[in-house]
Amino acid sequence: xxxxxxxxxxxxxxxxxxxxxxxxxxxxxxxxxxxxxxxxxxxxxxxxxxxxxxxxxxxxxxxxxxxxxxxxxxxxxxxxxxxxxxxxxxxxxxxxxxxxxxxxxxxxxxxxxxxxxxxxxxxxxxxxxxxxxxxxxxxxxxxxxxxxxxxxxxxxxxxxxxxxxxxxxxxxxxxxxxxxxxxxxxxxxxxxxxxxxxxxxxx
Amino acid sequence: xxxxxxxxxxxxxxxxxxxxxxxxxxxxxxxxxxxxxxxxxxxxxxxxxxxxxxxxxxxxxxxxxxxxxxxxxxxxxxxxxxxxxxxxxxxxxxxxxxxxxxxxxxxxxxxxxxxxxxxxxxxxxxxxxxxxxxxxxxxxxxxxxxxxxxxxxxxxxxxxxxxxxxxxxxxxxxxxxxxxxxxxxxxxxxxxxxxxxxxxxxxxxxxxxxxxxxxxxxxxxxxxxxxxxxxxxxxxxxxxxxxxxxxxxxxxxxxxxxxxxxxxxxxxxxxxxxxxxxxxxxxxxxxxxxxxxxxxxxxxxxxxxxxxxxxxxxxxxxxxxxxxxxxxxxxxxxxxxxxxxxxxxxxxxxxxxxxxxxxxxxxxxxxxxxxxxxxxxxxxxxxx
Numbered sequence: 026x027x028x029x030x031x032x033x034x035x036x037x038x039x040x041x042x043x044x045x046x047x048x049x050x051x052x053x054x055x056x057x058x059x060x061x062x063x064x065x066x067x068x069x070x071x072x073x074x075x076x077x078x079x080x081x082x083x084x085x086x087x088x089x090x091x092x093x094x095x096x097x098x099x100x101x102x103x104x105x106x107x108x109x110x111x112x113x114x115x116x117x118x119x120x121x122x123x124x125x126x127x128x129x130x131x132x133x134x135x136x137x138x139x140x141x142x143x144x145x146x147x148x149x150x151x152x153x154x155x156x157x158x159x160x161x162x163x164x165x166x167x168x169x170x171x172x173x174x175x176x177x178x179x180x181x182x183x184x185x186x187x188x189x190x191x192x193x194x195x196x197x198x199x200x201x202x203x204x205x206x207x208x209x210x211x212x213x214x215x216x217x218x219x220x221x222x223x224x225x226x227x228x
Numbered sequence: 229x230x231x232x233x234x235x236x237x238x239x240x241x242x243x244x245x246x247x248x249x250x251x252x253x254x255x256x257x258x259x260x261x262x263x264x265x266x267x268x269x270x271x272x273x274x275x276x277x278x279x280x281x282x283x284x285x286x287x288x289x290x291x292x293x294x295x296x297x298x299x300x301x302x303x304x305x306x307x308x309x310x311x312x313x314x315x316x317x318x319x320x321x322x323x324x325x326x327x328x329x330x331x332x333x334x335x336x337x338x339x340x341x342x343x344x345x346x347x348x349x350x351x352x353x354x355x356x357x358x359x360x361x362x363x364x365x366x367x368x369x370x371x372x373x374x375x376x377x378x379x380x381x382x383x384x385x386x387x388x389x390x391x392x393x394x395x396x397x398x399x400x401x402x403x404x405x406x407x408x409x410x411x412x413x414x415x416x417x418x419x420x421x422x423x424x425x426x427x428x429x430x431x432x433x434x435x436x437x438x439x440x441x442x443x444x445x446x447x448x449x450x451x452x453x454x455x456x457x458x459x460x461x462x463x464x465x466x467x468x469x470x471x472x473x474x475x476x477x478x479x480x481x482x483x484x485x486x487x488x489x490x491x492x493x494x495x496x497x498x499x500x501x502x503x504x505x506x507x508x509x510x511x512x513x514x515x516x517x518x519x520x521x522x523x524x525x526x527x528x529x530x531x532x533x534x535x536x537x538x539x540x541x542x543x544x545x546x547x548x549x550x551x552x553x554x555x556x557x558x559x560x561x562x563x564x565x566x567x568x569x570x571x572x573x574x575x576x577x578x579x580x581x582x583x584x585x586x587x588x589x590x591x592x593x594x595x596x597x598x599x600x601x602x603x604x605x606x607x608x609x610x611x612x
Contacts, residue, residue, distance in 0.1 A: 059292070062292060067284035067285055068284050070284070070286075074282075084288065084291050087291050092295060161277060180278075180279065200245065211274075214274070
């Protein structure tokens, strides 16, 4: 028992690189892969929930992401960080999933799918909550690509370099796409009658 | 920078997406514009929500179980391999796995022999192939063996190079397709978003020439976001108004078409009122003081001896024709308490020119004088 715990702790302490190397060398019992899964699945899960918003199974998509990761680890360049690569795989899976279900009706969003509350100082503020919901809905109404781009950049904190590298584009292109996505978000806010939230001076 | 330019950049500012040149312009404008500074707070709200960190939660354990089952059930294990990724060749035309390839002479992309009419790679479109022989397929751990004549050795070198680039090539193609799709999505969305509903305008322009009243009202209704309808009035109207409030335009139209206006809920109805008997009747010519009735074909018109004409209209409104036009001036005499000696005032409050005086009011009759108290007179018998 003590030995097992010690082994588990040792695995938990594996760096991404060590875990990947173990995966490549056979990884009996998928221990090293489990280490990677435990480390990144909560974030990927959150991303998929946010993007899919009830369209398609988030759990199936999560499986698909890590299946792709597992299959691709053999060719992964160990000099690169794992997280942005993994999040980009999640993005591709999400877009595929959205493409597969885009003709099916969109179910009503469940409470679980909603965003977590914003900063605590605005939680009590009903008006702020309403504004937040409107902004959130506008974000959700964007096409998948700009939406995921905004989420990856601003909610998951991927840097321009990381996005640019995994997308195979320049930082300038990433910046331009982000600006275009923000413009789309503003249009959506205006379309939803939230102009006063975003585009007009509030008293 | 103008206020509108700055405001269009404020969300980008809050999200730290401004270019250096833009940032300087925006900051200097904000330093001197209190109104735009107020707007910053709203944009910060948007940015804060966009940046709201997601709550991470551990996925259910069943996901891991299903994942491991799939991996164990034959999904390719992530085994250690050579650093250089080696992929099966895929046909550039159909993306199917290529056992026996022909290669484009220009870009060396592999194709199934039956798929090669022209090179399927975007931007290439070559029509010739390097080799129709089965190409050695590189498999994991097996080095690329090049045998044969010098020409084939050369091709082999090219293939080796190509092999090394295969993944890059495929990923680039996929990336290009993804990018294209992104642009398409963005454009689609832009196109979709453009026809934002136009906000109803308070001030509108109206220009029509001999148009049906209903058509004109319909146009005004669309511009102003109002429900305007006409009931049983077939009238052609011509007018040109610029920058008027929609209800003023409707009032003008109602006046021109001699309509009344009624509001039913949020619908405004223009209708022609039923004709009523006039409250003012013209005194018989014989009883009028030095008045001669003229134009028997205009029974409602009475002319002063000096040539001015009084037109009697509905509801006691008397139109004094100053310029020989019924629209020139109007005065109400049946609903206003005039006293003898008063001068009639038009509906606009102005004294009619030349002035018309009330010289006598007696037993429902009003005697008016034109130009001066002792001027030519006419007597009108007021209706009941």
